[in-house]
Amino acid sequence: MGLRLYNTLRRQVEPFEPLEPGGVRLYSCGPTVYGPSHIGNFRSYIFADVLRRYLAWSGYRVTWVMNITDVDDRIIRNATEAGLSIDELTGPHVATLAQDLGRLRIGPPDEMPRATEHVPDMARLISRLLERGHAYRTEDGSIFFRIDSWPAYGRLARLDPAQQRVGERVEADDYGKDDVRDFALWKAPKPGEPSWSTEVGEGRPGWHIECSAMSMRYLGDSFDLHTGGVDLIFPHHEDEIAQSEAATRRPFVRTWLHCAHLQMGGQKMARRDGNVARPADLYAQGFVPRALRFALLRVHYRAPIEFTDEALSDAAAAVTRLSTALAALDAYREDRPTDASLDDLLASTRERFGAAMDDDLNVSAALATVFDLVKEINRRLEERQLSTADAERTAAFIRDLDQVLAVAEDEDAELEEADRLLLDERAAAREARQWDRADELRAALRQHGVLVEDTRDGQRWRLATVEKRVCTPEPAGG
Numbered sequence: 301m302g303l304r305l306y307n308t309l310r311r312q313v314e315p316f317e318p319l320e321p322g323g324v325r326l327y328s329c330g331p332t333v334y335g336p337s338h339i340g341n342f343r344s345y346i347f348a349d350v351l352r353r354y355l356a357w358s359g360y361r362v363t364w365v366m367n368i369t370d371v372d373d374r375i376i377r378n379a380t381e382a383g384l385s386i387d388e389l390t391g392p393h394v395a396t397l398a399q400d401l402g403r404l405r406i407g408p409p410d411e412m413p414r415a416t417e418h419v420p421d422m423a424r425l426i427s428r429l430l431e432r433g434h435a436y437r438t439e440d441g442s443i444f445f446r447i448d449s450w451p452a453y454g455r456l457a458r459l460d461p462a463q464q465r466v467g468e469r470v471e472a473d474d475y476g477k478d479d480v481r482d483f484a485l486w487k488a489p490k491p492g493e494p495s496w497s498t499e500v501g502e503g504r505p506g507w508h509i510e511c512s513a514m515s516m517r518y519l520g521d522s523f524d525l526h527t528g529g530v531d532l533i534f535p536h537h538e539d540e541i542a543q544s545e546a547a548t549r550r551p552f553v554r555t556w557l558h559c560a561h562l563q564m565g566g567q568k569m570a571r572r573d574g575n576v577a578r579p580a581d582l583y584a585q586g587f588v589p590r591a592l593r594f595a596l597l598r599v600h601y602r603a604p605i606e607f608t609d610e611a612l613s614d615a616a617a618a619v620t621r622l623s624t625a626l627a628a629l630d631a632y633r634e635d636r637p638t639d640a641s642l643d644d645l646l647a648s649t650r651e652r653f654g655a656a657m658d659d660d661l662n663v664s665a666a667l668a669t670v671f672d673l674v675k676e677i678n679r680r681l682e683e684r685q686l687s688t689a690d691a692e693r694t695a696a697f698i699r700d701l702d703q704v705l706a707v708a709e710d711e712d713a714e715l716e717e718a719d720r721l722l723l724d725e726r727a728a729a730r731e732a733r734q735w736d737r738a739d740e741l742r743a744a745l746r747q748h749g750v751l752v753e754d755t756r757d758g759q760r761w762r763l764a765t766v767e768k769r770v771c772t773p774e775p776a777g778g
């Protein structure tokens with residue numbers, strides 16, 4: 301049937317068809333780096349990442365751009381208050397962001413353009429809007445988009461044309477605009493604030509123009525998919541459409557996709573309310589990044605998630621189930637004929653997985669097919685029903701599905717060299733039937749977060765996820 305996605309523009313699920321056969325161009329509104337991002341932000345980036353991975357898994361060439369907003373009112377305010385330059389303020393947050401994205405296995409995107417490096421592109425776009433009569437200058441040198449000049453305004457957010465703008469980042473009367481609905485494309489310089497010298501004068505860009513300029517710079521005037529959180533539909537994405545289409549006279553984005561909020565304690569997670577959890581807080585509690593990734597992707601992207609400790613513990617248990625199954629398959633050795641029904645099992649799993657993802661990225665249903673398979677495979681392993689080659693084939697199959705989900709194993713789960721030596725030593729001790737020594741080594745490894753288990757196929761290890769936190773600690777040594 302092929303991929304179908306819910307397009308916010310038409311409020312319906314539609315068949316996805318790329319503008320150019322075989323290639324997909326995708327833009328995601330990225331973080332504003334005035335502080336570290338919270339897990340609600342990461343939910344939105346993980347959603348875009350799963351979309352990107354699924355498109356690639358389905359055979360498309362994907363170009364994914366996610367911007368970094370490194371200049372806006374809050375950044376300037378925070379930098380001024382701290383006596384720092386913009387770069388000094390945002391630099392550490394950009395570094396943390398890169399680390400967080402990597403650990404959560406998001407991307408990396410093909411491009412991560414920074415607003416401060418694309419100011420001339422923004423000025424060029426604003427210049428075209430001025431030429432075409434869609435923008436005007438106020439006395440102080442600020443430039444506004446004239447909403448009256450663009451009748452299609454409000455199509456995405458389904459606004460009543462007379463409706464006033466709410467939730468705007470700039471006070472209505474700040475810059476003396478003609479119409480309260482008009483939004484700032486360019487802001488005149490204020491004393492003590494950073495500004496750029498451009499073809500439209502001295503000043504700095506408004507927030508909305510950043511995404512139009514950077515997306516079109518890397519993906520062309522028209523592209524396939526644009527993602528963001530639901531709170532960006534209005535005014536941010538409405539404004540992006542207006543200023544882009546008014547400048548180019550071409551359709552801007554074919555499909556708009558929006559991810560629901562993450563809630564904690566019944567409230568939307570938001571920095572301004574202080575109701576936030578950050579990845580580092582959760583890792584400090586002993587959760588591995590892929591448990592967090594799992595917790596953030598398991599619910600359909602259009603449904604809100606209520607984030608709780610329990611949900612995260614469940615996620616940790618689930619990802620452990622996957623990695624344990626893979627470790628068991630890797631270790632399994634059985635000299636016997638192939639399991640005649642395995643091919644059918646894998647083929648039907650693949651089909652159900654694809655059908656679930658094609659259905660507007662129904663990740664929960666896709667995960668259910670993976671866990672059904674794991675359960676059945678565990679049974680066949682237990683009954684020694686698979687051959688060694690069957691086990692290898694099955695492990696490769698699960699890893700292939702995990703190209704989309706990226707939760708089954710840690711990319712950085714490489715053992716420390718010292719722990720690898722301890723494991724080798726323990727295997728040798730068991731071989732020599734030195735059980736006390738083997739137990740000592742198991743305890744030592746456990747203290748390093750490496751859990752060892754003895755099976756018929758030899759010792760198996762995995763990295764502790766949340767068990768580190770909930771298991772009774774080893775008796776203290778004095």
Ligand SMILES: [Zn+2]
Pocket residue numbers: 328329330511536
């Ligand atoms: Zn944006």
